[in-house]
Amino acid sequence: xxxxxxxxxxxxxxxxxxxxxxxxxxxxxxxxxxxxxxxxxxxxxxxxxxxxxxxxxxxxxxxxxxxxxxxxxxxxxxxxxxxxxxxxxxxxxxxxxxxxxxxxxxxxxxxxxxxxx
Amino acid sequence: xxxxxxxxxxxxxxxxxxxxxxxxxxxxxxxxxxxxxxxxxxxxxxxxxxxxxxxxxxxxxxxxxxxxxxxxxxxxxxxxxxxxxxxxxxxxxxxxxxxxxxxxxxxxxxxxxxx
Numbered sequence: 492x493x494x495x496x497x498x499x500x501x502x503x504x505x506x507x508x509x510x511x512x513x514x515x516x517x518x519x520x521x522x523x524x525x526x527x528x529x530x531x532x533x534x535x536x537x538x539x540x541x542x543x544x545x546x547x548x549x550x551x552x553x554x555x556x557x558x559x560x561x562x563x564x565x566x567x568x569x570x571x572x573x574x575x576x577x578x579x580x581x582x583x584x585x586x587x588x589x590x591x592x593x594x595x596x597x598x599x600x601x602x603x604x605x606x607x608x
Numbered sequence: 609x610x611x612x613x614x615x616x617x618x619x620x621x622x623x624x625x626x627x628x629x630x631x632x633x634x635x636x637x638x639x640x641x642x643x644x645x646x647x648x649x650x651x652x653x654x655x656x657x658x659x660x661x662x663x664x665x666x667x668x669x670x671x672x673x674x675x676x677x678x679x680x681x682x683x684x685x686x687x688x689x690x691x692x693x694x695x696x697x698x699x700x701x702x703x704x705x706x707x708x709x710x711x712x713x714x715x716x717x718x719x720x721x722x723x
Binding site for chain 2: 500504515545573
């Protein structure tokens with residue numbers, strides 16, 4: 492992957508992240524957003540996602556695995572102060588706005604991890 | 609203390625919830641979640657895990673923004689007597705967002721040179 496190609500992907504991901512924030516705000520009932528507030532939220536979502544990743548990595552490596560399983564993630568979420576049952580209830584709310592059609596968006600193949608054990 | 613007083617740890621089993629996530633479409637796309645999880649050093653191939661992470665993050669943002677919306681409504685309600693003509697549009701501002709965030713233990717400050 493060339494460096495410009497990688498940069499393009501980074502920019503696209505950041506745009507998608509911002510669009511997701513916009514969709515969430517719209518769902519709640521906001522009609523407009525201050526750019527500073529919007530970028531603050533985007534930055535927070537970014538660090539939240541990374542934090543979940545870090546926690547999940549720690550937990551799954553403590554269990555001698557290289558790839559996290561569902562229970563690792565849920566443990567990571569509990570560690571961060573979430574209530575899994577509330578997340579479940581949240582997923583069952585009637586109103587939902589889908590930002591991108593997941594069928595058309597292709598997930599990049601993940602990089603190979605060094606398998607241990 | 610009886611068992612019913614303790615917080616509910618499990619509702620439906622996690623495996624069942626995971627199966628429901630299979631055809632769930634979160635607002636945050638899978639590719640975005642995967643990208644940031646990769647940055648943290650985990651590789652995930654299971655879309656259900658990505659959906660769970662997306663869902664949790666979405667809930668976090670939704671909770672914060674809901675608080676901000678309440679703040680916004682209160683502010684508009686209290687000032688409407690003075691500016692009757694001003695249209696009621698809900699705009700997300702840092703003014704509403706920072707109290708909502710400080711409830712979650714996050715302090716944000718505007719740089720002093722911003723107006």
